[in-house]
Amino acid sequence: MIYSLIQPDDSWILWAFLAGWAGISIYLEQKYEWASKVSGAIIALVGAMLLANLNIIPTDSPVYDTVWAYVVPLAIPLLLFQTNILKIWNESGRLLVIFLISSIGTVIGAIVGFFLLKDFIPDLYKVVGMMTGSYIGGSVNLAGLSARFETPGDLLSSTVVADNLMMALYFLILMVIPTLAFFRKRYHAPYQEMIEKSADKDEKNLAASYWKRKEISLKDIGLAVGSAFTLVAVSFKLAELFDSLIPSGENANFAYHALNGFLGDKYLMLTTVTLITVTLFSRFFENIKGAQEIGTYLIYIFFVVIGVPASLPVILQNAPLLFVLVFIMVALNMIISFIFGKLFKFNLEEIVLASNANIGGPTTAAAMAISKGWTKLVAPILIIGTLGYVIGNYIGAAIGYWFGLY
Template identity: 75%
Template sequence: MLFSLIQSDDVWILWAFLAGWAAVSIYLEQKYAWASKVSGAIIALVGAMLLANLNVIPIESPVYDTVWNYVVPLAIPLLLFQSNLLRIWKESRRLLFMFFLSAIGTVAGAVIGFFLLKDFIPALDEIAGMMTGSYIGGSVNLAALSAKFDTPSELISSAVVADNMMMALYFLVLMVIPALKFFRKHFKTPHVNEVEEWSGNEEGNLAAAYWKGKEISLQDIGIAVGTAFTLVAISFTLADWFAGVIPAGEQESFLFNALNGLFGDPYLMLTTITVLAVTVFSGFFEKINGAQEIGTYLIYIFFVVIGVPASLPLILQNAPLLFVLVFIMVGLNMIISFALGKMFKFNLEDVIVASNANIGGPTTAAAMAISKGWSKLVAPILIVGTLGYIIGNYIGSVIGFWFSTF
């Protein structure tokens, strides 16, 4: 592990940085027009990336794991309190198709990258299979497939470093795209337009207008946070139970593995139970103020954490060719996603969140939608992206097996 001014076990200092920098990012976004156009999410991510590469903060810490394990799960239900199942299903079907189109780009990138680099990177068949799964579902797939292929640990760590750097850079690109005239000219942008219209087309600061103050009582905060904890507890407990009851593994049938992945995934279970609860008890959830604000702040902390592992020295030291591989895969995912998205007349926002869900998983895609104010896409992309966990594992396994024959 690289030296850093702040050590990985400086828990309170790191929490102060994560929470403080998230707050600074939100403040800048709502205070200055330039920051509003860049977005607070990018400010949060880039700030963490710079400090990590300057060795001010560590690239690994139990504090970061806590954000992944506890902060993100709490943010998800809070951000789904206004979701309606009937509207979500109507919007998710088309988004699922775009997600599959984007996955074609990932597979194409894996094939091209493998044949270009197979003579230079050891065990590239396993790494390409791992990264295919990761870039269709998320880092959960990378962990699962690395265990399946029994990949050497030093190669896994190098792949993770390259993956984190590439994801951070790609998220920056996706964040900027909606502001570019070229993409606004060639794609429909209903969600961007809605945010701008809702904000009164103000030239000054759309973020401040979107997140303007509203009445929030102590009761609202208590009910919102308490309900979120309850939903997470029920969902994760149920998912653990299903994962233990439904058999899974290489010896089991496709059906059992699929059912285990479907019902045993805590994020899919959390999304499903939350949306069902919100649909059945819509009157209760609609009366809660402040849930979106609390959930969004937690997601900004998550954005800070995303930028931390993107260590340039580790890339140059351990994984320069692996970075080339992931660059090819992400680049082709982007090109094919936007090309096919244009061909099938998808909205720009659909293409962006679908590509993001492929590369980073449902949480990063939902976080991007939240930071942009595309509230109607949050629940659909969480559902679609979580299903990518299952799809990615199978496609990654097939790709890895195929490449092993060369």
């Protein structure tokens, strides 16, 4: 374990850093034009990455696990309170198509990476199988497929470190792409254009204009946070119940496994329950002020955590070739996504979020949509990204078994 100035069990200091740096990132984004162009999410991620690589904060801690387990689930319902379910299904259809195209890019990257590196990395078929599932449905699949292939612990840990660094770097790239003139000239970006048009003409800082001061009461805070906790509790308990009732694993047939993947997945259940509740009690939720602001702040904490595990020294010491593998897979995912996205006239935001959902999963894609202000795409990418858990599991297993023959 690499020494760090702040120890993994220094919980209050780490929470102070996560919450404080998220707040500073938001302040810089709204105070300075350069920070607004870079975005607070990138500032949050890069700041954490630098401190982790300078060994000031640890790359692993129970505090970070708490963010994944509690902060992210609470943010999701808060950001769906103003959601129109009819519009969601229209957007989800388009996102599903580009998501599947991005998945093909992952598979092509897996094939290319395996045949280029199979003579240099022992048990590479296990890694490629795991990473194919991970880069279609997110890191949740990596854990399941590593158990399926019985991947050795040292190989698994090195792969995770390479994956963390690659994801952090790729998210930075995806965050910057919508601001680059090269992409804006070649792809239609209606959501980004809508945000830019809605900003005050006299306001140079887009973030400050978008997140203007709004009227909010103690009642709003109480109803927003209380409703979010209730929705998460009910959804997660329902998912646990279905997961225990519906067979899954190697002994279950395809129908049961797929059904368990849909009903037993906590995030998909949370999104579904929230959307149904918000639709049935739309007037109640629409009158709650400040939910989007609270949810977005929680997502900024999540962005800080994403940057933490990207340890460059560990990569250089243990996993340089594994980093080459994940780079090939991510690069081909991106290339295929943007080539066919252009060919089939997808919006820039849809391409970016679909690729993000492939590589990082629904939570990172939703976090990006939130940080960019593409609020109408938050629920659709959560739904599509969560379906990637099931798709990625099967494709990753098939790829691993196929390459195992070599």
